[in-house]
Amino acid sequence: MWTIAKLTCKEILYKRIFYITVLMSLAFLLFYGIATYFAAQEATAKAGRVINSPDFVIVETFFATQILGIGLYFATFITALLAILSSVGSIASEIESHQIDTLLARPISRRTVICGKFIGLSLLLAGYAACLFLGILLINQLIGGDILRVEITFSQAIKALGIFIVQPLILVAVALLCSSMMTTVNGGIVLIILYGISFIGGFVEQLGVLMEKTAMMNIGIISSLLFPMDSLFRKMTIYLFDTADNPLSFAAQGLFGSLSAPSNIMLAYTALYGIAALLLAIRKFTARDL
Template identity: 60%
Template sequence: MWPIIKITYREMISKRIFTITLIMSLAFLLLFGLATGYAVKEMKDSFGGAGPEALLQKNFFSTQLLGMGLYFGSVITALLAILSSVGSIASEIESHQIDTWLARALPRYKYVLGKFFGLASMLGLYALLMFAGLLAINQWVGGGALAVQVSGAQILKAAAFFVSMPIILVCVAMLLSSITTTVTGGIILIILYGISFIGGFIEQLGVAFSNSSLTNIGIISSLVFPTDSLFRQTTLSLFDTADDPLSFASQGIFGTTSPPSTAMLIYTILYGIVALGLSIRVFQKRDV
């Protein structure tokens, strides 16, 4: 299985999409740093006071800015995960490169697991660096004006949820890659990812405005594809104000008024495990 992991590393690094994503990620972090710097200057000029109203405004802008950075950082990470892993098996079947491996005495489940561990570890590391970069910019560039007050335990917990998202995506991508073609699998997974995040926003709005219909739509979309719960738990771990009825007002659209339950988080983990298990089972029976 280790040779598969090493080859997966090399294949991923050699892909043009990986290089382009790294360059664009650095550009995104630079833009986020510039936006944070200008926001700090504006905050000092406009809300330099220390009264309750000024502190509330500073809290809103700090959590909103970091939440926005984490949101778009998660989108970039998710797209990289989808584009890198959805063809992990399908593209090699289409090009018949997989014949070389299957001709050896290598069980098919080890081939799938080797691909998974290679992709999951690389994308997990990328997600961790993205999270650390955004938080470092918020803390250092934001300074006393826009830096969100967080503890070490909050950072570790939030980072764990942020890193888990691309790993769940890889699990589902492996299943789609073992069933259908690269293009079809990519389209399906991008649509599922979009449903998850749009449904998450709908659920937050439903809870904020006490609209049960919107809330139920959001919950159903989370059950269909639960990655949004990991993003909401990330912001909850950092901002830690989901029990506050004014959290939506203080954090904006990137806040969490409806925190994921423990059952939902367990469901998300099981979702990924089942998808990976099904990918192994389907690939073992597939005629290539």
């Protein structure tokens, strides 16, 4: 199993997609840092004009969390794309090219192949996700200044980091399931659409809670049950911004706040979702006629 994991890591590192993603991520962090710097300078320059205003605290919180929220949102998107593109063809592409025949000719079970690939992909993507998350957080803390810096405790950062790392692991498990059932292109399309549905449903649910519209809330709940990626993102922002069940706080957070906090039951469901996807991937790959 660990040999398969090691080979999977080497295979991903040899592909250009990983290095291109790393380079573009560095460019993204550079651009984000520059944007944060100039935004902080502008906010500091204008702070003296409104600092005595009763709305200053809400306005300051809004801009601070929006800047950090935008960075984390696109970091989540980049990590998800890398997870999908690097893992959705891990089984399907080898079946199409018949490379899997050489591997399965050895005394290795198909379950070992799936588990090894999951471990290898998860370790690589978890490391990438952690670096990207910490990069966004450090830029906010070091460059954001007194206006745009979000007050975050070490405990909050660790909890949010843990949730952020879990996201690509769930995607890898589902991607392996798709890869064991369909072609690389079809699996990628399915995953990207599910990912989009999840986040659109999440925004609809937050608006539904704010407007007290049951139908909109139900749409968000159904999308979370179908693909719980947005629930993880919302839980991460709650750990960072501490905005759950507070309408005024949610208004200050804007699109990246969360008025409807995912419960611990939802987190347990997400974990079981990933485990079930991995077990089903093993079953489908084992039963597949190559």
